[in-house]
Every structure is written in structure tokens, then in C-alpha cells.
Amino acid sequence: MEQVSKESPVIFDIILELYKICQGDWKSYGEKVEVDEEEITKFLQYAATFLHNLGNYFGKGDQKFNPRIPEEEFRKLVSGSKRAATLYESSWEAIYALAPACLGYPSESGQAQSRYYLAEDGADDFTKDEISAISKILHDQGINQENTRILKHLVGDIYEYIATQASTESSENPKLLGSITSNEAEYKILLRGGDHQQQLQKINSSLTEALAYCATDRQKLVLTKLIESFETGNMEAYKESQRHWVKDIQPSVENIFGFVEPYRDPAGVRAEFEGLVGLVDKEETKTLTTLAENSTTFIRLLPWTKGFTENDGKGPFEKELFEAPDFTSLHTLTYCSSIIFPGINLPNFNDIRQETGFKNVMIANSMSPPGGDSDSKQRRSSETIRVDPVVEETFQQHYQATFYLWVVFHELLGHGTGKLLTESSDGSFNFDKENPPINPVDQKPISSWYRPGETWTGLFRDIATTVDECRCEVVGAYFMGFPEILGLFGYKDEKECEEMEYNMYLQLGCAGLRALNNYIVEDKKWGQAHSRGHFAIMKILLSAGDGFLSIKEDLQAQTLTVSIDRTKIKTHGLPALSDFLLRLHMYRSIADEKGCREYYEELTSPSEEFLQWREMIIANKPAQELFVQDNTFLQDGEVILKEYGATLEGMIESWVDRDV
The missing domain is CATH 3.30.70.2600 (Alpha-Beta Plaits)
Structure with a gap:
């Protein structure tokens, strides 16, 4: 929370203090301080949303959200605790301030x-x-x-x-x-x-205790190096822990700790701390392992491998050796981050990925189909973005399976593929410098590569993460067009595979529109890397032509209806994705930062029409779904799992019980 805003740690303490004062009996406490039930509910909504996002800026979009409870009512609410009142007095102006409205480069306007x-x-x-x-x-x-x-x-x-x-x-x-x-x-x-000294001391204390319960010596090395990195600040120790973590194959309990994702740094370098503990689901993992073991076969279907015979048919822009990574399905016990991702591919260090390998993790219990319960259906009915009512039922029927596979392919065949052409400090190259490979985009020999010391994130800076996430999202969608890969997951029926591919394009259209939620007009920036990528993909499909993807605006109903011409998927949709994927991949592979920036920034600049649609989308935005997490406790030597209701009160209680 210290990485989000100055007031975020204070808000956290206020929420926990008020719970401890009332012991979760919010109604009685409201009567005591003369705050009615409706205003109590508004406070609980704010508190639960804050805890889900771990700060007063949305994890998805980096935009500030303010309490709906009036300031004078919030002030009355904290009056029952001297500590809460003191904390509130120090930060109430920042809590209610409209600016800064977003996270990003500090701006003179204060936005x-x-x-x-x-x-x-x-x-x-x-x-x-x-x-x-x-x-x-x-x-x-x-x-x-x-x-x-x-x-x-x-x-x-x-x-x-x-x-x-x-x-x-x-x-x-x-x-x-x-x-x-x-x-x-x-x-x-x-x-x-x-x-962050005090927080890391607590974390290291727990990690030191955990050393006694490691299943293997390798797991002890992972934690030992983590502890060292948090003690000294030395990221080389952290990288060493990740080298051991990658080799810890399918543990019963999986964990991720550290400064991991650089999404919130406007420069795209500094990372947000996160922590995850999950239990591996052995049955769900079997299918993912089969996919990983057959990866090389599917890699040869990617557009940058076509026409090449060298490197076992994968060409010069793909790694020589693809070792099947650990690919597991987790049910997370705790996921401490501003965004709960459905899938993760780590580590983010390219040298480790190319020399040692990486892991793919699916967060199975973070996924739920839209419309899967009455609350979701109610949220969807008020949302601006729709699909044609004629296909609504089949869209919902295939949504979850399609989304799951999209994430699976994104992680393994997106983040897991690609070669960065590099010159080493000793003057050697990982490609033939004298006979440089032909760029399949312009059919000319490549003229750029990563010089000694240059890295993907260091060179591409603020656009690195979004371009890579966009590339991987396209990879995931691209593979939905190949029945042979869907067959690994039990989808053998030709008609069903066609429906899932059609569903994928509908999801791409909807995701591109929904991404506009996370475009920050005041700062002319995107607040979320994936969202910017989704918008780019939608623009590409719109430009495929002949009405392949169309969006119908209804001002009276305040709806935007996404339609896909299923007869043009093979002639327009798949070729558009393939060409776009090839272009993004080559920018990344040959270190063409200038060309990439010019192309991607123009592609992701919303027109006036899109900005008008953005206002409509935001005005009818459904409430954010919140993820309530359970806790474990030791009682008489036994581990007890405590579950919480999927309620605002349950969200707050689960954080109180963590005693952080």
C-alpha cells in the first residue's frame, strides 16, 4: 500500500481499527455514533473495495476511487475511536480529493x-x-x-x-x-x-519460520535467497531464488513473493510487491502438463516460424531449445496483490527465462463465468457492452471454457515463446551476424538487435509490458483457431471448436471496449497494460474490414453491441491476428523500439468516437467483483481453515484476522 498512495496505509489502519471497535457489529456501532444503515453500507463498500485493490486506486486501471459516504458521515463514523479519529484527521482531505485522479508520471496539473x-x-x-x-x-x-x-x-x-x-x-x-x-x-x-523496512522484517520473520517446513532442500534455497534479498536489497539474491524456484517442479504448495510486476511504474521498471500461496490441483495440472510437453509442435504454427526450415522448423526468431516448463493449476489460499490475475508466467527476468526456464501458473479459483450467478447476471444486465441477443445464450455457454484456454495459451505459448536477438559483452551474437536473418515483415535482413547490457524492459521502457501482454493475448486468441490444440483439453467436436473460436472473437471485441474504462483522459495514458493491449486488438479486428467486427451504438438504450461475422473468421479474423502478432513479435525480437513505439502509440490512441463511448461505458459500469480470501490458523497443532462469507463484512473480517 505504501507503493500506491501516501494515504493508503492510513485508510487500511482506519478500516481495521473501526472493525476492532465494533467487533463486526456495524449496525449497532452505526446507531451508537448516529450514522444510519445506508451510510454504513457505503462505508463498507468503500472499505471492501479498498482491501480488494490494496489501496485507494483500482488495481485495474490505476484510477482513484472515493468514498460514497459523505465526509461528515465518515467523520462521525470514526468518532467512536480516538485512534481512528486521529488517523482520519491526518488524511481526510487526500481520501476525498479528486486529484491526483490516477497513477502515472507526476504531472504539473496534479492529475x-x-x-x-x-x-x-x-x-x-x-x-x-x-x-x-x-x-x-x-x-x-x-x-x-x-x-x-x-x-x-x-x-x-x-x-x-x-x-x-x-x-x-x-x-x-x-x-x-x-x-x-x-x-x-x-x-x-x-x-x-x-x-519498506518494517514490512519486510515481518515477512522475513515468517519466511524464516517457514524454512522448517520446506519439503525439499531446493525449497529451502528458494526461501533462503528470498530472505537474503529482502535483508540486503540485493536483487541478484532474488534472481538466484527464482532460478531455484523454476526448478522446484509441481510442489504441493506453490508460492510467489517479491517485487514482481512493473505495471504500476509509469517508466515500466520498478515493481509492485506481491505474495501468493496456493495448493496445486494435481488432476487439473495433468492436462496443462500434456500441453507443455507438446509445446514445440504448436510453436511451429506461429507466424514468425513460417517459411523457415532451420532450428527444427522454428526459425531464427524462436529459441533453439524449448524445455517444457512447470505448468500447474493452483487454488490460491492467499493472493496479496492489487490485481488477482487468472494466470501468471514468471520470472520476468529474460536471462533466467532463456538460460534456466520459467513457470506457468493458472489461478483456477479466481475465475468465475460472467452470469454464473444471479448477482453476475444483474451486473451484466446494467452493463453497456453487449453481444447480439441472438447469440447471448451460446456466448455465456462457451465463455468460461474459452476464457480459460485463452489464458492458458497466453501464459505458455505467449510468454513462453520468442527469442531476443542479442549481442553479448564479449562480442558474440546469438544469431548469424554475417548473414543476418530475413525479417518476415518487410523481407529485408534485420539491422537491429539488443546491444550489450540492453534488455527488453530497459530499452522499450513504458511500452514494454503492454506490448508484451498484447502479444501474448494475441497468441492466446490465435491458437483458438486450431482444433488440434483444443483437442488436448477434450474438445473433439468440430462444431464445439468452431463455437469456441467464434466466442473468442466476441470476447476480444468486448474486452477492447471494456478497456476504455482504464484509459485516463486527463493524463492521456492507459492505466493498465492488458487493457491497452485489448484495445489494440479490437482496433486491428475492426480494420480487418468487410464488417468482420462491428459495434452498434444505441444512445437511447445506452448500449454498445458487439457482433462478429462468423463466415469471415478464416478469411479476415485469423489473418488479421496473425499479421498483427508477427509485427509485435518482430519489434520485440530485433529491439526495434522506435518502430514499435510509433506503431503502437498511434494504434492505441482513442479517437473522439471511442472517447464518447468511454463516457457511456463508465456511466453504466457494473460494480467490481471482489475476491474474499480465507485464512489458516494453528489450533493445538492442527491447521484450521476459516472461511468467510462472500460479503462486504466478510472481506473486512478476513483482513482483520490476518493481523498485519
Whole structure:
């Protein structure tokens, strides 16, 4: 929460304090402080939404949400606790403020802010050039930046920049890394440890206890290196833990900890902390393992392999060796993150992925079909985005199976494929430099590649994550057009496979429109990497022509109806996806950042019509579904699972019981 907003940790403490005061009897407490039941419900909605997103900005979209309970009623609510009242007094203005409205590069207008770049002591907000210059110095010094934040403050008339590493060890004397020049003045850049110190001390205490219960020596190495990285801030220790984690094949209990995903850093480098503990479902995992073991066969169907015979038919833009990764289906006990993803592919370090491997994890119990219960149906009936009523029933019938496979293919055959053409520091290349391969997009020899020290995220910066997620989403959708791969999951009937492929294109159209929820007009930016990718895919399908994908606007009903011409899937839909996928893949593979940025930024800039649709979509946006998680406790040596009701009150109680 410290990575989200200054007020987020305070709001968390207020919620927990009020629960402890009333012991979950919100109605009686409301009567005591003279807040009626309707306003109590508004507070509970805010509290549960906050806890689901772990901050007062939506995990999907990075946009701020404010309490619906009036400020004077919120003030009365906290009056029953001296501590809650004190906390509220320190932050009520920020809680109700309309700005910053989103997370992003700190802006002069005050519409965006970032807890990764903190201007203190009257210092001006960061500029993109400052952030880029500091990041370059850290990179040149060999410092991984995933667990860092940058502070900017005045020392007299001179700015100092301090890169803080998350660690339990603090630095009395920050290390001088270098300096940057701005306005003919030189500014120091220092490195200091101790960021998020108290939280990491608690985490390391629990991880140390967990060492006694590891099933294997490899699991002990994973945790030992995790502990070391959280102590010292050294990301090399963290990377070593990930090398061991990748080799821990199908454990009974799976875990993910650390500064993992860079979605919320506007520069696309610094990562949000997350933690996950899940139980592996052995039966569900069998089918995923079969897919992984047959991956090479399906990789040869990808568009960048066509026409090539070398590398076992996979061509020069695919890895020479694809070792089947661990691919497991989890039922998570705890997923601590601002977004609960349905699937995960880790680690994010390309050197580990190419040299050691990676893991795919499906979060099975986070998925639920839309319309699967009466609450979902009610939410859907008020949503702007629809499919043609004629196909609504079959759309719902095939939605969940199609969505599941989309995520499966995204993780394994999306994130798991592709080769980055690279020059090493010793002057060697992982491709034939003297006879460079032909780029299948323009049929010319490649002229760019990753130079020594360059990485995918470092070179492509803020667009790296969204371009890669878009590429992987297209891979997932692309493979829905191949019955042989669907057959591995038991879908043998030709008609059923056709329905699932048709369903996939409908989902792509709906997802592209729904993505507009996460476009931030004030800052002209996308608040979520996947959403930007979904919008790009929808634009590509709209441009396929001949009415393949169409969107019908009904202003009176406030609806946007998505239709797909199923007779044109093979002639328009699949070729459009294939061409788009090839283009994205080649930008990434040959390090063509300039070409990628020009193409992708234009593609994902919403027109005036889309912005008008965005207003309609937001006005009729259904309530966010919240994920209530259970807890475990030790009682007399036995592990007890405590379940909570799928209610606002249940969400709050589950967090109170965690005692964090």
C-alpha cells in the first residue's frame, strides 16, 4: 500500500481499527455514533473495495476511487475511536480529493502521481528526463531497479536524488553512484537501503519460520535467497531464488513473493510487491502438463516460424531449445496483490527465462463465468457492452471454457515463446551476424538487435509490458483457431471448436471496449497494460474490414453491441491476428523500439468516437467483483481453515484476522 498512495496505509489502519471497535457489529456501532444503515453500507463498500485493490486506486486501471459516504458521515463514523479519529484527521482531505485522479508520471496539473518518484522538501515534481537519466546510472552501475524508489529533495539550493532499495538493512551513509547535469548544475545520485523496512522484517520473520517446513532442500534455497534479498536489497539474491524456484517442479504448495510486476511504474521498471500461496490441483495440472510437453509442435504454427526450415522448423526468431516448463493449476489460499490475475508466467527476468526456464501458473479459483450467478447476471444486465441477443445464450455457454484456454495459451505459448536477438559483452551474437536473418515483415535482413547490457524492459521502457501482454493475448486468441490444440483439453467436436473460436472473437471485441474504462483522459495514458493491449486488438479486428467486427451504438438504450461475422473468421479474423502478432513479435525480437513505439502509440490512441463511448461505458459500469480470501490458523497443532462469507463484512473480517 505504501507503493500506491501516501494515504493508503492510513485508510487500511482506519478500516481495521473501526472493525476492532465494533467487533463486526456495524449496525449497532452505526446507531451508537448516529450514522444510519445506508451510510454504513457505503462505508463498507468503500472499505471492501479498498482491501480488494490494496489501496485507494483500482488495481485495474490505476484510477482513484472515493468514498460514497459523505465526509461528515465518515467523520462521525470514526468518532467512536480516538485512534481512528486521529488517523482520519491526518488524511481526510487526500481520501476525498479528486486529484491526483490516477497513477502515472507526476504531472504539473496534479492529475497523476506515483509513489515510485517522491519529490520532498519543496522539490519540483520529477520530469521524465530526470527519471530516465537516474535509471541509466543505476543500470550502468549494475543495480537492478525492481525494488527501488527515487526520492528527490533539496539540500540548500541543490537537488539530491536518493535511490532507495527495499530491505531490512538500512544505510547510515548513502552510497554515491554518480551525478546528472540539469540547467548547468550537477546533482548527486545516492543509493540507500531500508525502504519498506518494517514490512519486510515481518515477512522475513515468517519466511524464516517457514524454512522448517520446506519439503525439499531446493525449497529451502528458494526461501533462503528470498530472505537474503529482502535483508540486503540485493536483487541478484532474488534472481538466484527464482532460478531455484523454476526448478522446484509441481510442489504441493506453490508460492510467489517479491517485487514482481512493473505495471504500476509509469517508466515500466520498478515493481509492485506481491505474495501468493496456493495448493496445486494435481488432476487439473495433468492436462496443462500434456500441453507443455507438446509445446514445440504448436510453436511451429506461429507466424514468425513460417517459411523457415532451420532450428527444427522454428526459425531464427524462436529459441533453439524449448524445455517444457512447470505448468500447474493452483487454488490460491492467499493472493496479496492489487490485481488477482487468472494466470501468471514468471520470472520476468529474460536471462533466467532463456538460460534456466520459467513457470506457468493458472489461478483456477479466481475465475468465475460472467452470469454464473444471479448477482453476475444483474451486473451484466446494467452493463453497456453487449453481444447480439441472438447469440447471448451460446456466448455465456462457451465463455468460461474459452476464457480459460485463452489464458492458458497466453501464459505458455505467449510468454513462453520468442527469442531476443542479442549481442553479448564479449562480442558474440546469438544469431548469424554475417548473414543476418530475413525479417518476415518487410523481407529485408534485420539491422537491429539488443546491444550489450540492453534488455527488453530497459530499452522499450513504458511500452514494454503492454506490448508484451498484447502479444501474448494475441497468441492466446490465435491458437483458438486450431482444433488440434483444443483437442488436448477434450474438445473433439468440430462444431464445439468452431463455437469456441467464434466466442473468442466476441470476447476480444468486448474486452477492447471494456478497456476504455482504464484509459485516463486527463493524463492521456492507459492505466493498465492488458487493457491497452485489448484495445489494440479490437482496433486491428475492426480494420480487418468487410464488417468482420462491428459495434452498434444505441444512445437511447445506452448500449454498445458487439457482433462478429462468423463466415469471415478464416478469411479476415485469423489473418488479421496473425499479421498483427508477427509485427509485435518482430519489434520485440530485433529491439526495434522506435518502430514499435510509433506503431503502437498511434494504434492505441482513442479517437473522439471511442472517447464518447468511454463516457457511456463508465456511466453504466457494473460494480467490481471482489475476491474474499480465507485464512489458516494453528489450533493445538492442527491447521484450521476459516472461511468467510462472500460479503462486504466478510472481506473486512478476513483482513482483520490476518493481523498485519
